[in-house]
Amino acid sequence: MATMSVELRDEVVACIPSLRAFAASLVGVGDRADDLVQEALVKAWANIGSFKQGTNMKAWLFTILRNTFYSAHRKAKREVQDVDGQYSSALAEHPGQIGHLDFEDFRMALDELPEDQREAVILIGASGFSYEEAAEICGCAIGTMKSRVNRARNRLSEILDVTSADEFGPDRTAHAALTTSSVPTVKLSAMD
16 A cells, blocks of 8 residues: 655545535435545545546546445445345255256256257257247258157156156255245246
8 A cells, every 4th residue: 555645645635525525416415425435535545556646636536436436336236125134034045966966867868869859859948949940940840840849858758757847946855944944935847
């Protein structure tokens, strides 16, 4: 951290009333304005080495204060106020290990499909193409594409031993833990 000369310090101190007035115009009179001025002065002090002697100290400090305000404003727009903890208590995440293992099982099952069925189910289920678009990509009729997707889904169900859409999502232990703590669960549905 650079040292500040007495002249620079006096120049900064002389700008404080103007900084307070500017901060009050941005956030209103009170503690928030004082906090904004304080934060700007701390930043200015930490970066005093970048200030060029002979330039306008007041303009430099106003720029720092303005940038500090807008940075805080952008950050606040991305944050959620949760004073009483109600929002955070409703958040739950399923254990990642199970999902990773399920994905590996799915990937291996996908590899067992014939190439035309694997291609069809990836185009429709994973890439989001319509049956018409997928049929055009593969150079086949729409009915052929629908048939390939249906056979692929049935074969994946057999390989993965899935009998209903209720089997997607958390396992019984995770589901019990989530419902016992009165946290809402998100149910994953089967591919359409």
